[in-house]
Amino acid sequence: MEQFLIFGVVGLSTAAVYAVIGSGLVLTYTTTGVFNFAHGAAGMLSAFAYWQLAVGWGWPVPLALAAVLLVLAPAFGLLVEKVVLRPVQNLGEAERLVMTVALLSGLIAAARWIWDPNLPRPLTTFFFERRPLHIGPAVITWHQALTMAVAVLVAVGLWILLNRTRTGTEMRAAVDDRALVGLTGADPVKANRVAWVLGTQLAALGGILIAPTIALDAAQLSLLIVSAYTAAIFGRLRSLPLTFLGAAVVGCMESYLTGYLPQNQYLPGLRLAAPALLLFLALLLFPHGRLRGRDRKLRPVPTPTMRGTWIFAAVIVVFSLVLVTVLDEVDIISYGPMFALGVVALSFVPLSGFAGQISLCQLSMAGIGAVVWGQLAPDGQPWALVAAFAVSALAGALIAVPALRLSGVYLALATAAFAVVLDRWIFTLPSFELLGVRISVFNQGAVDMAGPRLLGFRLDEPAELMVFAAVCLALGSLAVAALRLSRFGRRLIALRDSEAAYATLGGSLLVARVLVFALSAGIAGVGGVLYGMQLQSVTADQFTFVAGLPIFLIAVIGGLGAVGNGLFTGTAYLGPIHLLNAVAPWTHNIVQLLPALAGLGFARHPEGIVPGQRRGWEPLARSRVALSALIGGFAVLWLLRVGDLIGNTVLLLGTVVLALALRTWAQSKEAADVKAEVPVEWWGVRRPWRAEDEEVLSRGIAGG
Incomplete structure (x- = not known):
């Protein structure tokens, strides 16, 4: 019983942090209609800024706290509201989602640039010199007590603000009808500004409170938001009391899993993945109300011609042949993955471009395909490519079936949670036996990837693998174009336009979503195989949720409905990185920011770059x-x-x-x-x- 109480205290103190961060997330969503994927990254950046002031520069703790919470965090919130989100306030839900994902990716890259991730940055807890408090057998540190007290004060303060003040009423009303709120004499822009400032301050407060108890790492701190996401989903993105209850469930679950989970080589990752797994289950089980501010700005999907697509496919192959004749072996190895990653990006076209389904786990699907090839094709057996497609497609179908009733932000959260579960648990498992079959994932190390054996020839040189990947991308582009022109492709676009109308006219939502998820996951799995072939050896770190964000952003920027988006994404993702690093090596960190910066500029061209470029180059082609x-x-x-x-x-x-x-x-x-x-x-x-x-x-x- 004593141990149970001890772990309970630890869990509640962690839950208090999740409650503070989750309440800021709910506040922002309730008052602006924007689900901020970068909320945790704002807390991460604040924690680093606090370390820099209090430890790096030796400022007094109260002064460092005041500078971060009262100056830097509000300024950052105002900047984000004005520069990033105000331009997309009147656009659709998908556009706003892309902007916050771009901000998440950019803040992680910026933090890694400013603060070297290889150097440890420990932070001491608040009042660490004071003797802890004793409540029966439980011991509570002053830091834990402070954290829980702050959570209570935040809950009371937010309730009063939203329900007992004119400002709170204006903030809640602005999301439903900004024009109508303006007619009452209120200022919806001011209401949004207040919401972003308070939300960023709460994220900063939560980041500073939890930073002393974990490693100060950009990705790890940013993904702590997954636990806050879970708490917010418990509150259905609108109820603060239920959000605090969800935070208590998540915090205590993590603590008790730490204390009581059996010690073996298969379960440590489960504790790390538990918040993401709980988020996935909460999304499936809890009823969800109408998404706030969910106005849909649909744009026509480009219609390719098969003649034009054949020419484009030939251009892809010719492009690869030119590259292998003008680049040396080192450069071929550097630029080689562009066609493989292009196949991964192509998987977004039928799923998001045609069917309108948001997925943030496509690179995870690519990781599944890479694992299947590495385990089944040690000598490059070509049939294993079909197996990689099939297994990845099965994983995609498994996501689609339980997530049938999810859409928009909820679907994006579900796929993000699935990716995090793979990152933290499934991909870290050692080999195991299931129903008499020995199954290996990454086996806690690297997986060797052999080149394919075709018509008696083994493709193992970088140049050969680059051309092979280009041929696969060309064939994939032809297949996706044929899908767009087919009856099923038209059905997918109808599904994107209106799920209710699609079902009313006799279409099966289950069949359509399962098929498109399976198809896109299979394409991504083939891309993962090609990517692994080019690298010759892959690890789980190359297929993480964070690693997939830049690819998603560039694919969105290119235009999710354009068949040429695969080549564009692969080229834009790797081309600038290696070109700038070769010309100016000092730009390495700046290059890492480019996908996020391009994503933040998405509001200027929400239809995508590829369709616009296609129109611009058509006169030359004619x-x-x-x-x-x-x-x-x-x-x-x-x-x-x-x-x-x-x-x-x-x-x-x-x-x-x-x-x-x-x-x-x-x-x-x-x-x-x-x-x-x-x-x-x-x-x-x-x-x-x-x-x-x-x-x-x-x-x-x-x-x-």
Whole structure:
């Protein structure tokens, strides 16, 4: 009993932190309609800032706390509200979600840049020099007592603010109808600003309170928000009392699992994954109300042509062949994964682009595919690629079935929780036996990945594997384009537009969602196999939830409905990193921020970059003269490069300049041709009157 009480005290003190952070999350969502995935990252950044002031620079603790909680955290909240979220306030739920995911990824990268993750940064607990309090057999430190007292004060203060003040009423009303609130004389922008300041302060307070008890690590502190997510879901994203109850459940569960979980090699990861597992179960079991501020801004899905897609597929293969002829082996190894990661990114197109289903666990699906290939194909047996697709597809279907009634933010949370469970538990398991079958995951180490054996030939050189991955990406792009043009593809788009209407017209939501989740997961699994082949050996750390965020962001920026998004994402993810590192190695940390910065600029082009670029380059593709000149000019530059007469930089810049010049010429010529076809009744109005026009008109009248 004594041990039970001790673990209970520890659990309640941890629960108090989760309650503080979760209440800030609920406050922000209740008053702005934005679910802030970066809420935990804001607390993480505040904890690092507090360490820097109090330990790094030796400021007095009260002064450091005041600087973080009263200056830095409010300033950060105002900045986020004004620069990041106000531009997307009137956009759809998906756009707002992308912005907060981009902020999460960017804050983690920024913290790792500013504070070297390889250096330990211990923090002492508050009032550590005082003797602990004794309540029966339980011992409570002053830090634990302070944490629980703060949680109580936060609960009381937030309840009074939201239910007994005009400001709180305005904050709650602004999310439902900002225009109507404005007519009453209230200021919805001010209400949002207050909500973001308070929410960021609560995240900062929770981050500072929990930082002394765990390692000060950017990713670990940011993902503590998973426990706060669980507490918020207990409160259905609107009830503070239920959020505090959920926090108590999560905190005590973690503490008692630490004390009573049997000690063996299979269960340590379960304790770490327990909050994410509980979040997944809570999402499935609890009823969910209407998502606040859930206005859907649907955009048409681009319709590819099979002729154009065949040309695009050929471009992918030719691009890979050019790369292997102009790059040395080291660069091929560096750039090689772009086509494999492009296949992973392609998996977002049918799932999110066509069906409108949000998933944050596609890289985890890729990890499953990599494991299957590594365990079943030590000699590159080609049938194992089909097995990798099938097992990954089965994992995707297992997500879709229980998550059938989830959508939007709830579905994003469920897939994020699934990814974290894989990261912290499943991928860390040693090999085990199930129903007489020996199953190995990463086996707590690295998995060797052999190249495929095709038609009696073994592909094991980096150049061969790069071309093979490009061929797979080309075939995948063709398959996704065919899906878009098929009846099932049209059904998926109807499902995205309205699930209720889709079901009313006789469509099966279960079948459609299971099939699209399985298909996208299978594609991602094949991408994971190709990625592992290129690296020759993979670990679980390469398929984590955090590692998948930049790929998701770039795929969203490219345009989730565009078939060409796979090549765009793979190229944009790896290209700038290696190019800038080669030209200016000091930009390494800046490069890590690029996906997040691009994601934060998503509000300017919510339809995606690829559709816009496609429209811009279509005139060149339609012009035989311009297209022939481009192919011929590039061929000359490539031959000069192969002959070592020019370098890769000249090849790249020459190709870009030539392509841009020919595109401009083609656009102007096409515009002139369109302008020339002015109807006769608009001569002299839409174009200048010409001397020969009178003769043309006279002949026309005479002939009539």
